[in-house]
Amino acid sequence: xxxxxxxxxxxxxxxxxxxxxxxxxxxxxxxxxxxxxxxxxxxxxxxxxxxxxxxxxxxxxxxxxxxxxxxxxxxxxxxxxxxxxxxxxxxxxxxxxxxxxxxxxxxxxxxxxxxxxxxxxxxxxxxxxxxxxxxxxxxxxxxxxxxxxxxxxxxxxxxxxxxxxxxxxxxxxxxxxxxxxxxxxxxxxxxxxxxxxxxxxxxxxxxxxxxxxxxxxxxxxxxxxxxxxxxxxxxxxxxxxxxxxxxxxxxxxxxxxxxxxxxxxxxxxxxxxxxxxxxxxxxxxxxxxxxxxxxxxxxxxxxxxxxxxxxxxxxxxxxxxxx
Amino acid sequence: xxxxxxxxxxxxxxxxxxxxxxxxxxxxxxxxxxxxxxxxxxxxxxxxxxxxxxxxxxxxxxxxxxxxxxxxxxxxxxxxxxxxxxxxxxxxxxxxxxxxxxxxxxxxxxxxxxxxxxxxxxxxxxxxxxxxxxxxxxxxxxxxxxxxxxxxxxxxxxxxxxxxxxxxxxxxxxxxxxxxxxxxxxxxxxxxxxxxxxxxxxxxxxxxxxxxxxxxxxxxxxxxxxxxxxxxxxxxxxxxxxxxxxxxxxxxxxxxxxxxxxxxxxxxxxxxxxxxxxxxxxxxxxxxxxxxxxxxxxxxxxxxxxxxxxxxxxxxxxxxxxxxxxxxxxxxxxxxxxxx
Numbered sequence: 001x002x003x004x005x006x007x008x009x010x011x012x013x014x015x016x017x018x019x020x021x022x023x024x025x026x027x028x029x030x031x032x033x034x035x036x037x038x039x040x041x042x043x044x045x046x047x048x049x050x051x052x053x054x055x056x057x058x059x060x061x062x063x064x065x066x067x068x069x070x071x072x073x074x075x076x077x078x079x080x081x082x083x084x085x086x087x088x089x090x091x092x093x094x095x096x097x098x099x100x101x102x103x104x105x106x107x108x109x110x111x112x113x114x115x116x117x118x119x120x121x122x123x124x125x126x127x128x129x130x131x132x133x134x135x136x137x138x139x140x141x142x143x144x145x146x147x148x149x150x151x152x153x154x155x156x157x158x159x160x161x162x163x164x165x166x167x168x169x170x171x172x173x174x175x176x177x178x179x180x181x182x183x184x185x186x187x188x189x190x191x192x193x194x195x196x197x198x199x200x201x202x203x204x205x206x207x208x209x210x211x212x213x214x215x216x217x218x219x220x221x222x223x224x225x226x227x228x229x230x231x232x233x234x235x236x237x238x239x240x241x242x243x244x245x246x247x248x249x250x251x252x253x254x255x256x257x258x259x260x261x262x263x264x265x266x267x268x269x270x271x272x273x274x275x276x277x278x279x280x281x282x283x284x285x286x287x288x289x290x291x292x293x294x295x296x297x298x299x300x301x302x303x304x305x306x307x308x309x310x311x312x313x314x315x316x317x318x319x320x321x322x323x
Numbered sequence: 324x325x326x327x328x329x330x331x332x333x334x335x336x337x338x339x340x341x342x343x344x345x346x347x348x349x350x351x352x353x354x355x356x357x358x359x360x361x362x363x364x365x366x367x368x369x370x371x372x373x374x375x376x377x378x379x380x381x382x383x384x385x386x387x388x389x390x391x392x393x394x395x396x397x398x399x400x401x402x403x404x405x406x407x408x409x410x411x412x413x414x415x416x417x418x419x420x421x422x423x424x425x426x427x428x429x430x431x432x433x434x435x436x437x438x439x440x441x442x443x444x445x446x447x448x449x450x451x452x453x454x455x456x457x458x459x460x461x462x463x464x465x466x467x468x469x470x471x472x473x474x475x476x477x478x479x480x481x482x483x484x485x486x487x488x489x490x491x492x493x494x495x496x497x498x499x500x501x502x503x504x505x506x507x508x509x510x511x512x513x514x515x516x517x518x519x520x521x522x523x524x525x526x527x528x529x530x531x532x533x534x535x536x537x538x539x540x541x542x543x544x545x546x547x548x549x550x551x552x553x554x555x556x557x558x559x560x561x562x563x564x565x566x567x568x569x570x571x572x573x574x575x576x577x578x579x580x581x582x583x584x585x586x587x588x589x590x591x592x593x594x595x596x597x598x599x600x601x602x603x604x605x606x607x608x609x610x611x612x613x614x615x616x617x618x619x620x621x622x623x624x625x626x627x628x629x630x631x632x633x634x635x636x637x638x639x640x641x642x643x644x645x646x647x648x649x650x651x652x653x654x655x656x657x658x659x660x661x662x663x
Contacts, residue, residue, distance in 0.1 A: 142536070169481075172537055252525065255522040267523065
């Protein structure tokens, strides 16, 4: 009886009433809410935990931590200038090398220079590069890049050594070696995401450009790349983030020095490699100082993201002709 | 009806508990963590001990001396291990107290990569100078003076150091600080220091690979690693002025001359004997002064006793220096301090 009543209730005036709580949509919405709040909360939690442990060091060293260049565990005197510089330098070189290469690969793969099956193979190989563990890149760097940097570095240093950037003596485990392996590691990120955004440029844009008499060159650089720019910038930011945070391969190749040097051929250190090297055996104020360094690294990544977002907006306005 | 269901759950859980409980009482699992340097030897001991005592399972995690000490302080392990023993402040944090037992020893060698130079002698000033970055070329007059017959090349010296915090750093810098006033003021001693020259590798294997990669490199590694990787090792000048090659014999000479204090914590940072190899160190097992469970205490004591007696026969083949009898007796006496 009750059942038939409710059936009738739902069918009032021949229109199906919508029940108050719909299992599918409402639960899904709640799930989405919880998931997104959890992600945001997690980030704050991580920052809070790190900041909590870093706090004693922040009180003791203040902002001097960021412009003081000695990292001396013996006297408990800490500053991270060499590591900040190393992080920025190695990731910048990596982007400088990987961005043109990655963009070129992605253009090559999204245009019809090759028959589709061949492109699929190249694409697959590029994406496979992204799944190689970083320790393997490190080993490859030891076997291949170190001898290469040493043999190329020696003549370069002897001719251009008067410029600080190329000053000798040449070490195999150096800033340049680490930067090059980083470039290789972020190349697939840049290539894969840029390719996806280039491929999603509507075909009509291309046809329109050709219809207006553009050459292929003009179409690629005047229409397709500007349209796909948000994706390319996003790829670059993601890649930069990975380069700044990469630990294992860098620790294996950079030579882990806490001395400041402008030279590409000298050992250096990054914030991530510093943490990897020293955290396990640290005690006392050094743990706090390392956490402070971790906080600085997080902040640096945040800055890069904000800068990337800014570049992106500027580029989009420019493309839209708003300038 | 619901009460019946509850009863089922209750019965099931008690049954489960009983099963878990009975396996736990039959099988004794001990957990330890700490130094990486003695890990191969400890793991060998625990495996051998397990053969004769199948009911005792010892898990040892080679997480590093510092982490081992932390875990002992937090009370999450049954025992710890450390190359740097434990400081008095660290011991003060443990309510039950800590008994430090030297279990084995090793020497730290200066391994080098110089093609064509099979034997290298380094005097005290020279190797301190190399690691200070003041002696930078292999044809330096000071090195030539120690090695008049060697064919020393005109090649830059690349110093390879441990970039991670480690007991090896601790012992090596302690020795350098003991023999060189300059090193003591400019660099100092500790598990991590800021090296004035050279390139850093992570772990003994990291330094080993740096040495192998580049001719002209010199670095410090555990004797066992250098032996396994057949690196060339330099003879070092000791306090009495003799050049001594590293090895089990010269290491044992160093250990035999050590006078232990009451807590058994000592580093022969600059041994004086004529045959002594200058850089040798003990590595300690950290036991609590008192265990809540009598069986845990008894089993641990038995394992330690096995390690310092029968277990010492594995030391040499794995690249460690066997403990002198004098030290074994001290450890056995100290072991009695561990209360059930």
